[in-house]
Amino acid sequence: DAGVIQSPRHEVTEMGQEVTLRCKPISGHDYLFWYRQTMMRGLELLIYFNNNVPIDDSGMPEDRFSAKMPNASFSTLKIQPSEPRDSAVYFCASSLSGRNTEAFFGQGTRLTVV
Amino acid sequence: GDSVTQMEGPVTLSEEAFLTINCTYTATGYPSLFWYVQYPGEGLQLLLKATKADDKGSNKGFEATYRKETTSFHLEKGSVQVSDSAVYFCALGQTSGSRLTFGEGTQLTVNP
Numbered sequence: 001d002a003g004v005i006q007s008p009r010h011e012v013t014e015m016g017q018e019v020t021l022r023c024k025p026i027s028g029h030d031y032l033f034w035y036r037q038t039m040m041r042g043l044e045l046l047i048y049f050n051n052n053v054p055i056d057d058s059g060m061p062e063d064r065f066s067a068k069m070p071n072a073s074f075s076t077l078k079i080q081p082s083e084p085r086d087s088a089v090y091f092c093a094s095s096l097s098g099r100n101t102e103a104f105f106g107q108g109t110r111l112t113v114v
Numbered sequence: 115g116d117s118v119t120q121m122e123g124p125v126t127l128s129e130e131a132f133l134t135i136n137c138t139y140t141a142t143g144y145p146s147l148f149w150y151v152q153y154p155g156e157g158l159q160l161l162l163k164a165t166k167a168d169d170k171g172s173n174k175g176f177e178a179t180y181r182k183e184t185t186s187f188h189l190e191k192g193s194v195q196v197s198d199s200a201v202y203f204c205a206l207g208q209t210s211g212s213r214l215t216f217g218e219g220t221q222l223t224v225n226p
Contacts, residue, residue: 004157031213033213042218042219043158043203043216043219045213048213056213091157091158093157093158101146101207102148102160102163102207102214103158103214104160105150105157105158105159106157107156107157108156108157
């Protein structure tokens with residue numbers, strides 16, 4: 001398996017624009033996580049899904065953020081409208097349910113909002 | 115709720131020095147414990163894990179022992195290399211659901 005695949009790797013956008021980040025989890029994994037990493041706040045869990053259903057979105061910072069998982073092999077994180085403070089690296093990770101399971105991370109999307 | 119506390123960084127060492135990064139946790143039950151490593155510009159990668167008390171995880175010369183009595187999972191390496199420069203995250207996972215709880219991360223810089 002190619003691992004967790006995220007696109008794009010880098011995104012530069014203007015304030016107010018809509019941004020969509022994409023993630024393809026490892027085939028067969030039933031958990032998917034979206035994280036945000038910044039120097040100030042470290043690694044934050046935004047939302048996670050189990051079997052395509054959102055389980056906990058308490059980490060989503062504002063209504064401007066939304067995430068979907070229409071099927072087991074694809075998820076999106078959307079920011080609309082984007083703001084400069086949304087600049088960060090966004091990671092997607094997936095895992096298989098059960099004891100002792102680790103999460104596998106994608107390479108991340110570096111988002112810059114100017 | 116569950117929590118993980120790592121020693122504050124950054125940590126700067128000379129090549130071949132001994133490394134310890136402290137990690138303690140608070141959790142109910144019997145979680146699994148993990149160390150992840152993040153190299154510059156990359157995502158997090160699993161470095162090692164331990165699934166029950168007294169287990170020792172090891173990989174690439176790094177080791178950590180699951181100590182339930184002290185609720186700790188300290189990362190050690192006997193002789194660090196420049197290529198070990200990265201951010202290290204301690205994490206725990208419960209049996210119910212696969213969500214991991216991460217520590218704050220510790221930046222390690224190894225100088226030649």
